[in-house]
Amino acid sequence: MTEFITINGEPHPWRADLSVDALLAELAHAPEAVATAVNAAFVPRARRAATLLRPGDALTLIQPITGG
Amino acid sequence: MSELTLYGRTLTSRFLLGTAGYPSPEVLRQAVLAGGAQVLTVGLKRSLAGAGDNGVVTAIRATLAEVGGHLLPNTAGCRTAMEAVILAQMARELYGTNWIKLEIIGDEHTLQPDPFELVNAAAQLVKDGFAVFPYCTDDLVTCRRLLDVGCEVLMPWAAPIGSGQGLLNPFALRTLRERLPGVPLIVDAGIGAPSHAAQAMELGFDGVLLNSAVAQAGDPVRMSAAFGQAIAAGRLGFEAGVMARQDMAVASTPVGGQPFLIP
Numbered sequence: 001m002t003e004f005i006t007i008n009g010e011p012h013p014w015r016a017d018l019s020v021d022a023l024l025a026e027l028a029h030a031p032e033a034v035a036t037a038v039n040a041a042f043v044p045r046a047r048r049a050a051t052l053l054r055p056g057d058a059l060t061l062i063q064p065i066t067g068g
Numbered sequence: 069m070s071e072l073t074l075y076g077r078t079l080t081s082r083f084l085l086g087t088a089g090y091p092s093p094e095v096l097r098q099a100v101l102a103g104g105a106q107v108l109t110v111g112l113k114r115s116l117a118g119a120g121d122n123g124v125v126t127a128i129r130a131t132l133a134e135v136g137g138h139l140l141p142n143t144a145g146c147r148t149a150m151e152a153v154i155l156a157q158m159a160r161e162l163y164g165t166n167w168i169k170l171e172i173i174g175d176e177h178t179l180q181p182d183p184f185e186l187v188n189a190a191a192q193l194v195k196d197g198f199a200v201f202p203y204c205t206d207d208l209v210t211c212r213r214l215l216d217v218g219c220e221v222l223m224p225w226a227a228p229i230g231s232g233q234g235l236l237n238p239f240a241l242r243t244l245r246e247r248l249p250g251v252p253l254i255v256d257a258g259i260g261a262p263s264h265a266a267q268a269m270e271l272g273f274d275g276v277l278l279n280s281a282v283a284q285a286g287d288p289v290r291m292s293a294a295f296g297q298a299i300a301a302g303r304l305g306f307e308a309g310v311m312a313r314q315d316m317a318v319a320s321t322p323v324g325g326q327p328f329l330i331p
Contacts, residue, residue: 008114034115035158040150042157060114062158064125066096067111067142068086068229068279 003055014055020048023059035062069303072274074107074221074252075167075199077138081106082269083299084140084254085292086279093127095288097134103292106137109169109277111144112159140201142169147182149189156193168193169223169256171203179229183210187217194218203256206240208247215251222251223277226268227258230280234264238271245272262291262298269302270310 004011005018007027020036020043036043037060043051053059072079085105090096100108108128132139141159146152149172156168170189174182181204190200194217202214206224214222224244227233235241236258244253255268256277265276276299285291 029115032162035112035162037154037158040154042154044157045161062112062155062162063115064162065111065113066087066089066124066128067109067144068088 005053005055005057005059007059008061009058012059014053014057018053020051020053020059022049023053024048024061029061033063036060037062069300070307072252074201079106079138080104081296081299082275082303083107083296084109084256084275084277085282086277087124087128088279089283090288093124096283097127097131098289099282099292100131100135100137102289103282103294103296104135105292105296106135107140107275107277108132108137109140109142109279110163111142112155112162138167139163139165140167140169141165142203143171146172147174147185148172149185149192152185152189153192153196156189156198157196160198166197167199167201169201169203181205181225183207183213186210187213190214190219191217201254206237206244208240208243211244211248215248220252221254222248223254223256225257226255226264229257231258232260232281233258234260235267235271238267241268241273242271262294265295266298266302266305269299270305272306275299 003014005014031045036048039058072082081104083103083105084107086109087096110128141163143152143155146155152170152172159168160166172182172185172189173179186202186204190202193200200219201221201223202219203223204210204214211222227236252274254275254277255273259265259276259278260281268276282288282292
């Protein structure tokens with residue numbers, strides 16, 4: 001049975017040893033173009049490679065935008 | 069006009085401008101140049117796979133470099149201190165600055181800041197090394213609590229965000245100025261016309277932050293220029309010392325005897 005994580009609320013297939021770093025590369029996000037959080041905890045850029053995702057994890061990706 | 073120092077950064081302009089809702093990045097750039105804003109606010113959004121921002125933020129950075137300005141990322145959309153703290157951490161990494169406009173909304177209709185979550189989040193962020201610019205109401209005691217936890221700048225609203233109503237409660241703003249001397253106070257939100265900005269500056273506020281009033285103007289570039297002049301004029305008027313009000317007429321022309329004798 002396929003297990004899932006969510007990326008900004010959308011389901012995404014999980015696999016063993018999937019790091020935040022590797023997932024960003026698969027999604028074609030430049031490393032400096034997004035900020036990341038897992039289960040509502042900030043994951044700094046330097047810790048992405050060592051942060052392995054587990055089934056059910058909620059990954060949040062944030063990018064710059066205009067604002068007031 | 070004197071300079072303004074915010075968290076150790078000295079600015080020659082007292083105009084802070086939001087970057088949302090302009091017809092194009094070039095119009096935004098022209099507006100910044102025309103009005104002289106040196107602090108530009110930016111936001112954060114959940115990103116879609118592979119989607120960029122069409123270079124808008126890169127354009128904002130280039131404009132800031134032209135005017136020697138500073139980015140001020142915000143935590144718009146947050147409802148709790150926990151959300152705001154995480155978003156601030158993400159903003160610091162994405163934008164490369166420890167400045168953060170702390171915005172935590174407590175009511176959907178008025179977009180009124182939640183003072184309890186705000187003080188809680190500000191305390192955590194100050195401990196974590198952030199330069200916190202809290203978007204707050206004009207409540208004096210809330211402002212004091214924000215100072216107590218280490219905020220060095222306060223940004224009380226004039227009216228609800230995007231409403232363009234101007235200074236709804238000049239008494240409260242005047243009270244803040246009188247009770248918090250020396251604290252940089254920036255009116256944030258609710259400004260609609262250049263005269264509103266001038267009024268805030270004449271009260272002794274240190275700066276004005278606005279977005280919609282320029283972005284939604286018929287001609288954003290000229291409106292930004294108008295705000296730049298109004299903010300500078302209001303500040304100069306404050307520094308020059310506005311005369312005291314009188315209830316009755318006080319003749320301005322010196323009268324040394326009557327020129328005509330009327331029987």
